[in-house]
Amino acid sequence: MDKEIGKILIIDDDEDVLLAAKMLLKKHAHEVIIEKNPNKIPFLLNNDSYDVILLDMNFSQDTTSGKEGFYWLGQIVEKDPTAVVIMITAFGDVEMAVRALKEGATDFVLKPWQNEKLIATISAALKLKQSYKEVDKLKNTRKQLQEDSNQPFKEIIGKSKAIYDVFQIIEKVAQTDANVLILGENGTGKELVARALHQRSLRKDNVFIGVDMGAITESLFESELFGHKKGSFTDAKEDRAGRFEVANGGTLFLDEIGNLSLPLQSKLLTVLQNRQVTRIGTNKPISFDIRLVCATNMPIYEMVKENKFRQDLLYRINTVEIHLPPLRERQEDIILLADHFIKMYCQKYRKKEMTISPNAHKRLQKYRWPGNIRELQHAIERAVIMSDNDTLNPDDFFFLMSGPQDNDIQSDNFNLDDIEKSIIQKAINKYQGNISKAAKELGLTRASLYRRLEKHGL
16 A cells, blocks of 8 residues: 555554554554544544544444444444445454445454455555545536536626527537537637537537647648657657547537648648548558537638638538627627626635726727627736726726727817817826826816716716
C-alpha cells in the first residue's frame, strides 16, 4: 500500500490489539488512529474522515454475540453510507460474517490475524472506497447532466424572437446527423450553438472537438486534422491522431471555415466525401464517423461568387444553416445578458452583488455592440472590476462611447438635441467619464449634467 492512502481508524477494547495493529499499519498508512472506547465513535466521525475503519465485533460488555459491533456498525453506516468498515472478531463464523456484510461492512477478519492477510484486506478495502467515490462522482455528473438537459439552451441566454428562432432550428436539427453551417458576426455565440447541437444530439455521450481553422497554418493543416506518423516530418516525434480521428463517434466543430485557402478547401472536401483520412507518412486510410458543424463570420456566398470558396464544399457543409443574429437585433436580450455577466463576474472577483441603473440600461441598449455578446461580456467585466458601488451607472461604461458611433452628429445636422448630445459625449470622453470635470468643461453643475445624461440616455 502507498503510505499516502490517508487515515485508518481502529476501534477495539483490547489495548494489545490496538498497539499491535498500529505498529503494523503505520508503515503502510499515512496516519493510524486507535481508540479503546466505542462510545467515542460519534465524536471521531464528526471531527474527521477515515479511509478505512477497523471495528471490533465484541466489546467487554458482550464478548461473543457481536451485538455491540453491529450497533456501532449501524451508527457508522448511518453517518457515512460510503464508509469502508472491516469487522474484527475472535469468535467469527460464516453466519456472523454474512450478517455483517449485509448490514454494511466491507469485509471481515478474525483475531489473531495474519499480517499479510490484514494488509491485503485493507488494501482491497481502500480500492473499494475509491470506487465508491468514483460511482458517487458519476451519479452526481449524471444528475447534473439530467438537470442541464431539463433546461434547454441553458448557456444561450435570450428571449427575443430572433434567438427563439435559433432555438427552434436547433430542436429540429440536433438529433439528426445533418451537417450544420452556423453564420454570424464575431462574438455572437457560434460555438455555444455548436455545443448545444452536440448536447442535444444522439452523440452527446461522445466527444465534442472544436478546431479554430483560422489559427491553423497551411503547413500544419493536414497534421492537425488528419494526423501523422512518427518521423514523417521534422517535428513528428510520435504518432498522432488527427482531429477527425479523435472526434470519431462525436461532433467535429470547424470554426472560421471561411479562412481556409482554396487548396485546403479541396483537401477537406475530399476527406468529407470519402469519410476517410490518411495520416501523413502512411498510405492507410482510416474511416471516421462524425457529425460535422462548421461556422464562419465571413460572407460565404459572396466568396463563392468571387471564387474564393468552393461551391461544392459549401453544399457539403450546409445541409442546414443557422443564422445567428447580431446583438443589436436582440435589444430585449441585452439586459438579460448583462445581468448574467454581472452575476458571473461578481462571483469571480468576489465582489458584493451589483445591479445596473435604469440610465445605464439605456446606454447599453443604445450602443451598437459591433463586437456583439463578447464585447458586452468584456464591458461588464471591466465595469464590475472598476466600480466601487453596488449599482453600475452610465459613467461605469464611458469607454463604450470612445470612437465613432452610428448616433454621432453629422456635420450637416442642426438639430439642437443632437448637437447637445454630441457635445456632452465628447466632454465625457475627454475626461474619461469624470462627471465633475466634464460638467466644469460644459459650464454646468453636476446635477444639470446628470439631468442631461438621463435626457439623452447616456
